[in-house]
Amino acid sequence: MLQYTNRTKELFHGEASRSTRGERKQALKQEAALFPSQRLELFLSINAHERRGTMLLTTKIKLKLSEQDAMTLEFMQSKCRALYNWQVMQLRGGATWNLYEAKKSLHASKIYDPELKHVYGKLLQEVFFRLDKAMTAFFQRVKAGETAGFPRVRPRHCFFTLCYPASYLKIEGNTVILPTGGKGKKNKRYPNVRAHLTETPPQAFKEVAISRDGRGDYYASFVAERHEEAQQKGHVVAFDLGIKTLATGINEQGRMYHVGGFKG
Numbered sequence: 731m732l733q734y735t736n737r738t739k740e741l742f743h744g745e746a747s748r749s750t751r752g753e754r755k756q757a758l759k760q761e762a763a764l765f766p767s768q769r770l771e772l773f774l775s776i777n778a779h780e781r782r783g784t785m786l787l788t789t790k791i792k793l794k795l796s797e798q799d800a801m802t803l804e805f806m807q808s809k810c811r812a813l814y815n816w817q818v819m820q821l822r823g824g825a826t827w828n829l830y831e832a833k834k835s836l837h838a839s840k841i842y843d844p845e846l847k848h849v850y851g852k853l854l855q856e857v858f859f860r861l862d863k864a865m866t867a868f869f870q871r872v873k874a875g876e877t878a879g880f881p882r883v884r885p886r887h888c889f890f891t892l893c894y895p896a897s898y899l900k901i902e903g904n905t906v907i908l909p910t911g912g913k914g915k916k917n918k919r920y921p922n923v924r925a926h927l928t929e930t931p932p933q934a935f936k937e938v939a940i941s942r943d944g945r946g947d948y949y950a951s952f953v954a955e956r957h958e959e960a961q962q963k964g965h966v967v968a969f970d971l972g973i974k975t976l977a978t979g980i981n982e983q984g985r986m987y988h989v990g991g992f993k994g
Contacts, residue, residue: 899938
């Protein structure tokens, strides 16, 4: 059972609209000191409270890459996929999952496969967080009595999406610079990737996900948080896509809308 002091309850519930972010962070630190065993649960509860009323928006932009930069992305995604698959096979073999213990094993993995040193460190760390989300969802399905669906190995023909935090990359005009592994020019086998964006990137974003489609084209997906606008009563219309008709809609007053034409 999660415990709270009265002051924290006021900051995160009664006074959420008036308290500053600094006050809420300070309350979190005080609670973590009082109840260290519940630190993670408290953080998740507060984080969910602060995120309420926000939504994630993604802007997907096509990239133009040189042959060398494309080879660099392919190398890094293949190594991230191999690390992910190795962890999955360990779990299938009976190993227990622990995020922090898995992250500690990265050093041993780099000794076993020295080429991992040429992959940007944040990308390797993201592998463990991605698998942790998959395992959390797996345990939730088991608890709910649903079809469990244990995490699967990623096939070779599928591109393993590379997620860069916004603070670890640079954007110069319409060019995004993606860092690679290795410190200093002497230790860098692959130079930083300079990818040209075919559209103007958004101003504020949390992370950038690099992906490749079936045609071999590369894309950068900029993920940003936006506050949801308050719903206005009487101004909601729900649409359903059809086959013969492009879309059919209905509003709160029962008025029907039909959009003809073909999809595509």
